[in-house]
Amino acid sequence: MSLLKLVHRNLWRHPVRTCLTFGFSALALFLFVFLTSVVTTLDAATKAAATNRIAVQSAASLYVYMPESYRPKIEQVPGVESTCPWVWFGGYYQDPSNFFAQFAVDLPTHLGQYPEVEVDAAQQKDLLADRQGCLVGDELAEKFGWKVGDKIPILSNIYTVEKGKAWEFTLRATYHSRKPNIDNKTMFFHWDYLKEMRKALRAQGFEAGGQDVGVWMTKVKDGYDPEAVIAAIDALFEAGPQRTRTQTEAAFQAQFASMLGNVPTFLGWIGGAVLFAIFFSVMNTAGMAGRERSRDAGILKALGFKDRLAGGMLLLESMAVVGVGGVTGAVLAWAAAPRFRDQFAQFLPNYFVGTPTLLLGIAIALFIGLAGGIFPAARLTRLRTVAVLRQEA
Amino acid sequence: MATGPETLARMRGITKVYSRGGQDVRVLDGLDLDVGSGELLALMGPSGSGKSTILNLLGGLDRPDAGTIEVGDTEITRLSSDELAGWRARHVGFVFQAFNLIPVLTALENVELPLLLTPLGKKQRREHAEYALELVGLKDRMDHRPKQLSGGQEQRVAIARAIATDPTMVLADEPTGDLDRASADAVLDILSRLVAEHGKTIAMVTHDPAAARRATRTLHLEKGVLVEQGTTSHA
Known part of the structure; x- marks a missing residue:
């Protein structure tokens, strides 16, 4: 018996909720890493362009x-x-x-x-x-x-x-x-x-x-x-x-990204929106878990566990589901990069998930797990033992 | 005042005020109480008279607005929140009316829970928990979860949890309140045995006259005044 076992058992009090939260976190971070990588792939070609190469094309259009x-x-x-x-x-x-x-x-x-x-x-x-x-x-x-x-x-x-x-x-x-x-x-x-x-x-x-x-x-x-x-x-x-339009290789590469219009910006917004959605969802889930754990927190405090322990355990639960779920999604997006590169060879032949993007995804997953659980955890820490045990009785 | 050979806990000049509906209600006003070592003290009185408050103050779950509480050599009213938690872990076992077991843990794990705060190793913790369950006659149910147990069995697990760390005193808040007569008697048998055979000190809040009859001393709390066997002790 250990407190980690208690955290583990609490995670499985509501298996459907836990699985859905885990899956949603994984999906959200998968999408975030994927969408961010699309944008960084488009940028990478521009950044890697040589400074001593220039492209001469028709001033009318690339198709002329x-x-x-x-x-x-x-x-x-x-x-x-x-x-x-x-x-x-x-x-x-x-x-x-x-x-x-x-x-x-x-x-x-x-x-x-x-x-x-x-x-x-x-x-x-x-x-x-x-x-x-x-x-x-x-x-x-x-x-x-x-x-x-x-x-x-x-x-x-x-x-x-x-x-x-x-x-x-x-x-x-x-x-x-x-x-x-x-x-x-x-x-x-x-x-x-x-x-x-x-x-x-x-x-x-x-x-x-x-x-x-x-x-x-x-x-x-x-x-x-x-x-x-x-x-x-x-x-x-x-x-x-035929009038010409000459530009550096970087500018020439960038025009392919600009052909997508505001798509990179749009993708960035979608990625951000997905993260916000998961953040509020996690707060809601952790809030529900926190209310359910009120009595347990009171019991633990009565037994002599320190006030912050119950909150810490709830935070650990949040980190375990959301953090691990998110990290799983981010790593899956990284692992799936070669498959995506094949799938989107026509549009993004160089698609890649960079280490900074992967690390950013992992950091965001852990942050959401922490930030989502911190308020309910703080509430549990502040709970008055007598009040909660009297309420529940 | 103290009836036992040695006083274990002393409450002096205890005042406790609750705010209810925007009004201050003085539940305890300058109360004095001694609890003797090895006694089974029953606290009786009408609802809202402050019986449970006395228990919560004695166990360090709540703090008085005025007065001092000493248990053994420790004045617990001077302890910080963390120090009080540590003190509770070593010296107090609680038994609640609603049992208050952790539903996701088995009977054995519930009893083992307070032992996590002791320096005991894994094997020793298990042995202590099994012994406590044996004392309450539930060793054969140690792998059952609370919802797989009857109310009486749950309360016996709660008693095993309260005594697992061998605390200085056990505080029981209406331990038979949610039980039928047979289960209540079984629980009272265990509490009586803990006092008689193991020298435990138990303070128990109860409405149950049968429970009070098992006590070595019974105090009635009425309108903030403690009355012992028809005699006013102190107010």
Whole structure:
């Protein structure tokens, strides 16, 4: 027999109430950690962006392409080290549910611009030598069980010759990015191969968008001010044919988050509201438990236990149900992160639950358990033994 | 005043005022009372006369507005709240009319509860609790929870809990009030035996004349005045 046993027995006086409070706390903290992680994932890509890379896109929209002839003009701007075309391919593997991002890029230039992307040297050599070769993020390769040398048929929603006919690529290399500005679930292939596809499509009378480019990812030489380079590029194309909007990689990444409008703020509000709801629910539950424990508190005090003990035991109950429930929810959200990353690969390929978010969730869970139980516990501590035993008698 | 060979508890000049409906009611006014060691004292009187208040003051559950209370060598009216709790744990066992057992604990665990405040180890605590239950004849029901026991059995568990720590005195507030005659007699048998065979000191508030007949001394409290066997003791 110990006082912990008494706390444990009290927890199971109302098993349904205890289980519901535990479950609600777990759900609330799960949601909080999940929603906070969505926001931090969106922020992380922006924060990890390089300061010496800038993105040139059409001033009209990201969906309006620019002529290929822009490349040598951009490369001649003082301070530009290299520029690389990026074109969205919009395809999927076998089934539309297997959607992931594919980009046609000038692979040698692209790899030179992203030192944070690690590729095996031998694989890189094979990749650059094979026109149909592609570079795939290691997480994507693992998801579909692809090995280097595998043929990968991709069906594109944009570049379609006939329904159900796929373009074939050969997996020549996998990469791993050390920073979240590039996720590990994207496929890159040769810009020249896309140009050939477009030619073939045009030969068959299809509209294939000329040889236009969606974004020119541009690297700035050391010692040059990126803002000055940005201004020079935009000034260069001020008269058209397609006006440009150039921005730092961070600003470019941030616009994807801003495409979601106020969603991140909204998510933050939902997370906060969920926490408030659980807080008041816990206060109510602890209040009920406190009233039920009044007589027990009186008995314990009469037996010689100190005034604060009964309150402390109630606080422990609150911490046990809400704190442990909340911590369980937070840890579950952390453990489920890889599954969520797969599930939301199209929108949040880099979704992650950071250690600070997890620790914040755990701290909030413990705080709610403590704060929710402290007022009923204080009431029990202040109870006059004689009054409570007389009332109950 | 004291009738036993040795006085265990002394109450002197005790005044207690309650506020009821916005009015102060002086329940005890300058009361003196001695409780002798090894006696079974019965306190009788009409409802609201202050019998339970005397018991609560003697047991350190309440504080007087004026006066002093000494139990043994300790003037408990000078003790802080925490000191009083510690003193209660060592020196007082309570038996209440409504039994007041913890419903989620078994009979054995209820009896073991006050022993948690002693330096005894787990095994010794269990042995003491089992012995106390044996004294009240309920060792075979030690794994039952209160709701699985009859009223008389619950009160016997409460008595076992009160004596488990071998306190200086046992204070019983209408211990037979909620019991039928047979159960009440069984409880009174145990209380009488504790005094006669184990030398315990018991102060008991009761309305039950049968309970009073078991007492070694009976005091009547009427209008704040203690009357002993037809004689006014002190007021």
